[in-house]
Amino acid sequence: MSTNANSCPQCGYSLRHHAPPALPCDNSRIEQLLATNEYPNQKEELAFRTFVANAPCAISHFDDRIASLKAELLKVEAEKANFTSVFPKYQKPLNPVRRIPPEILQLIFKYGTGYDKPAKEYFESISHSLDVHFPLLVYGRVCHYWRNLIALGMPKLWTRIKLQLDRPMPTQRVPHASSLLSIYLRRSQKHPLTICLDIPRFKSMDFGTGFLVREFFKESARWKSLFVSGGDELDNIIAMSELSYDSLESVHIRRIDAHSVSLHHHCLPKLTTWTSILDGPSAGNGCLPLAFLEITDYTISGVWNCNVVKFVQHLRCLRTLSIQSVVLDVSSLSKVPDFKLTVLKELHIRQDLDNDCNNAAIAALLDSISCPALTTLSLFASEKLVKPLQQFEERSNFKLERFVGSEHAGIFVKAFRNRDALETMQVEGSYTTPATQDVLANLYISSQSTVFTSTNTKTPFPFTFPSPSLDKPIVKFPNLRRLQSNMCDLESVDAFMDRAYSNLCARENVENVVPLELVITTSDEKAQKMLQSPNMKKFADLKVTMKIIGV
Template sequence: MSTNANSCPQCGYSLQHHTPPALPCDNYRIEQLLTTNEYPNQKEELAFRIFVANAPCAISHFDDRIASLKAELLKVEAEKANFTSVFPKYQKPLNPVRRIPPEILQLIFEYGMGYDKPAKEYFESISHSLDVHFPLLVYGRVCHYWRNLIDLGMPKLWTRIKLQLDRPMPTKLVPHASSLLSVYLRRSQQRPLTICLDIPRSKSLDFGTGYLVREFFKESARWESLFLSGGDELDEIMAMSEHSYKSLKSVHVRRIDAHSVSLHRCWFPELTTWTSVWDGPSIGFSFFPAAFYSITDYTISGVWNIRAVNVVQCLYSLRTLSIQSVVLAVSSLSEVPNLNLPFLKELHIRQDSHNNCNNAAIAAVLDSMSCPALIALSLFTSEKLVEPLQRFEERSNFKLEHFVGSKNAGIFAKAIRNGDALETIKIEGTDTTQATTDVLASLYIQSTRFSNADTPFPCSFPSPSLDKPTVTFPKLHRLQSEMRDLKIADDFMARAYTNLCAREKFENAVPLELVITTGDEKAQKMFQSLNRKEFANLKVTVKIIGV
């Protein structure tokens, strides 16, 4: 088959050489000749003869073109299949995840591992770190790039280690566990470590666990925070280190038996924070002598009120104190010593309503305390503590700046006598709508029960005139509340506006920011009912957060 410049490069078709002869274009005449026996004229006969003579060649050429086109189609389909298979492979290198900077990847890894949680909450959510299925070890098996980043470029990821030592360790697993522990210690690159140890309750360490602990304690000089849980072996294990705990700043001890604890053989030169949680209220505890002056942040939980006071009174440099779930001792309240904390800035009280952790226990603690430098108070109790709180305030004569409470926050707002320095109030927990409403209602009116005549004990604070309302918290600039139990959004916003209008009349009241967190549906209704212009005229900023 010859081709020329006008031929198709794929099949060789040419209009000049391969166009079949044209038939007469008179369709009616053609139809007449094909449907009758009439003989064509000379011109018509010539046209038909030329067409019939060239038809076989044209048909053969069409067959050749079809074969050529089929071959070309197969070639194109093969190329398409190749492109289809290669396309995803070439697309992978362009995946945005490959361009994530290492510092962003580290944040992703930290979130996936639970590092966004506080250390205490993080350790409660995992069993132990020496597990091949632990997220940190799994991330390193995704690809070489991730492994190199995690192994060499992200030492922070290896600084939280939990050893669950209250389970026997088979001897055959000791090399594997020791190897994983070495990985953590090596890849943390001498960074400070946050450690959690679950110590056996009433039995000695088996050979495998004992070996692992001895290897672990060789790095005790790097420990920065320590979470301990255990029984009889706690003291002995803590004294196992041949090195001082020279970097240890925070210790959280949970004792699960009823024996006393003494860490006199341990030395913590940098220690500032200590938390003691006991499962038995009769437990005792004694610090090493230097801790009396070094500890500035102390938490005690689950003990008798007298035990709590006896321990706290020895800590001369306290700045932050948390007392949780204290139990009322059977002895008389007169035996509770006076607790003077001249440097205490923050006091956090959380009292449960079970296991004898009642109003009387925490009231006994408050009645023994004097904190003249207190500026922040958190109070989470299931019962009202009006009179003990008032006595505590009068005895201390502090100027509170920050308060955090729950459903009894409204009681606090009415009970506090000197609120001139208060700057922030935060209300957390459940059933807080009424508490928030009560706080808003108390922003400008001093209750008549604050007069000296109505007070059942001597009061050094002057009483305001009963017929002249005064602003209760003139420096309050932020009121924040979680109101998951909010029922009628419009009603609450109307009450809030009314109370803030009354507060706005006082020239010495600073502009207020009102932050409300509630459910999405209620938040939308509050947002719709919010008249921003009117609140802006009151110099009030309202933020509504839906969750």
């Protein structure tokens, strides 16, 4: 079959050589002939005979063309299928994630695994490290590049290990758990470890957990921080003479008799932090081995007020003391020793606001000590502690640089006498809006200005009525540089901004005032309204920098 320039390159079809015979164009005449026995005329007969004679060849040619086109279609479909399968293979190497620099990937791994959080918060957010679904292990299964990066290039990510051993472990799971534990220990290389152990409290460990713990304790020489909760079974393991704790710097014990942790039998050259969160006063006789004289950071909870003094009097290097849920020992009220913590810098007290007995315990504790070097005070307690606080301040003659308070922060701020050194105030808790406004109202006073605090619960803000007098206001905290508040309870943005500006107006008439930064954290919606408030421009004239953070 010859072809020319007008032929199909695939099947050779040409309109010139392969055109089918023309169909008669007068369909009405054909219908008439088919409906009758009339014979076609000579011209019609010639056309019909020519068409009928050529039709079989044309039909055959149509069949050939159809077969050829079907074959071509199958070929095109096969090429399309091949192209479709190859397309994603070429697309994957161009994925932007492949171009993420290793240092950015390391940040993703760090934040994705929660390693950016403090160790205590990190361990509270996870249940167990030995879980194949744990992010740290999941990232390593994405690809070889990620695995090498996270397994070999980020050893510190593998230094936090939590073992939840208060659940029975079937024997068949021991090899799997042991394998995962060895991955952590191997990939952490030689870096110090931060450990969290949940030990059975009222029962002995089964074979599986006991085996796992003993394997784990072989690395005790690398332990930097130890978080423990559980029962006495831990003492049988941690007291083994062959164990070493040369790198241990901090111990945090929760819901356990601290005396049962026999660390005082070992040499602990680096231990500086001890935390005991106890169930109650019955566990308060030996919460700290007295051999730990180099402790600088001590947290204690659930003990009698007299025992706090009993423990801390042995800690001559103590710089930070945190007290929680202290219980009143009535017999100690008649004994008021004045023990001086000469190097204590930070004192943190958190007590139930509604428990008069517990607040009396804090009052008795404050009456028993003096802290002349104190620079930071965090006080979450009832306003009934105002008088004991004043006496404590007068006896200690400390000069605070930072104060953190809760809903009664304004009352305590008003009670301070040594105010010149205070640079930072922070208000936290549930009712921070009235507390913050209370603090603002007590930053300045004028001889002819009166500050009233509304007792109306719907309007819990103090109102300042400026005096027409030209007398300069008295600056109560001349070096205050930062006031920070997390105002989760803020209802009316306009009311707060107006009253905050009213309280700070006194700065206009004060010479050499220290610039103040007011940091407010609230919801995104309230933050936007604050930023749009007309008072924002006015604060700048008062040398007040407003920093609004939406969450």
